[in-house]
Amino acid sequence: MKKLVFGLVLLLISGNLLAATWIITFPRPLGEADHRTEYPVKLIALALDQTGVNYQLVPTEKIMLQDKALKQLADNRTVNVVWSMTDKDREERLLPIRIPIYKGLIGWRVFLIKQNRSKEFQNINNLQSLIKYKPIQGFDWPDTKILQSNGFDVYTSKTYKGLFTMLSQKQGDFLPRSLVEVWPEYDSGNLDQSIVVESTLGVRYPTAMYFFVNKNNKILARILEDGLEKAIANGKFDELFRTEFTDTLKRTNMGKRFFFEIENPLLPEKTPIGRKELWY
Incomplete structure (x- = not known):
């Protein structure tokens, strides 16, 4: 009963x-x-x-x-x-x-840079060389702590628009953006025309x-x-x-782009890393 x-x-x-x-x-x-x-x-x-x-x-x-x-x-x-x-x-x-x-694509990062620095970034061939450059991130983003924990000296902005202004005004060397964010931002027409998507490099860390x-x-x-x-x-x-x-993955030229792998000390223990169907 x-x-x-x-x-x-x-x-x-x-x-x-x-x-x-x-x-x-x-x-x-x-x-x-x-x-x-x-x-x-x-x-x-x-x-x-x-x-x-x-x-x-x-x-x-x-x-x-x-x-x-x-x-x-x-x-x-x-x-x-x-x-x-x-x-x-x-x-x-x-x-x-x-x-x-996003199947983990949020942790695959490519760089917005000033166009006149493209050759400079193309000559970077190891992580220690990249760490000498200063990334720009949001002040309250987990990404900021992740980059700092891997040795980067991160410059931060309290606003979303401020990120791009800082890059335009050379208050930092590059702005790492995830694959799912960078192309809509680049295509929006709102960025300074001197800003481009760097064509050869990226960083990758496990996150969701x-x-x-x-x-x-x-x-x-x-x-x-x-x-x-x-x-x-x-x-x-x-x-x-x-x-x-x-189209995003094709446009990023994943097959010819090198991603430096870095650690994520903020990754919670219950992240379902073992479920392969959930990840790109």
Whole structure:
């Protein structure tokens, strides 16, 4: 009798989840030229479509930088899902869905540089030579600590636009950007014309960008995780990934570009490194 009652309760809960409309609020992009939101939102929609729940995806009314978005999420205010590169601190404060949404491409970094320094970078042939150059990063990014831990003297900006201004004004030597970010930024038309994508080098470190929810929002986390796992199993995750990034990988000239491998001391222990299907 107890098993029957428990089963009925589960059916009732499942029915309520399917009947309710989930309002999924995510951080609004920084502007019309900021396309970084597009793929994560498509992936959220794909995951939710796999589960059968009703949902609406809604951007925040105001632009919200990453640091503020993560704080608001931790306080259960304004947003209920944020995608961000993982580290130990973020996994302690928030609830991660441990499926790398970019298959680890967020840790494959190529460099924005001043065009007149192209030959200089082409002559770099070892990591120690690269470490002599000063990268530019966001002040609160995990990447900053990763680069510093590998010996780089990192210059930081408190704003996204400030990164490119610093590079343009030679306040740093290069701006490492992930493969999923660099080409939309370069094509946006918003960069100084003297800035180019360096053609021969990169750095790579193991990391993942996850969807995060509030620590107490375990039902939403389960819905997103179940949907992503179903999309992985039926191939729709890979289909979306190929649609979005095949041209990016070709344009980056991966076969002829050398990536220096560096360590990531911030990588949480529960990162699913062993699941090969999750990684590029």
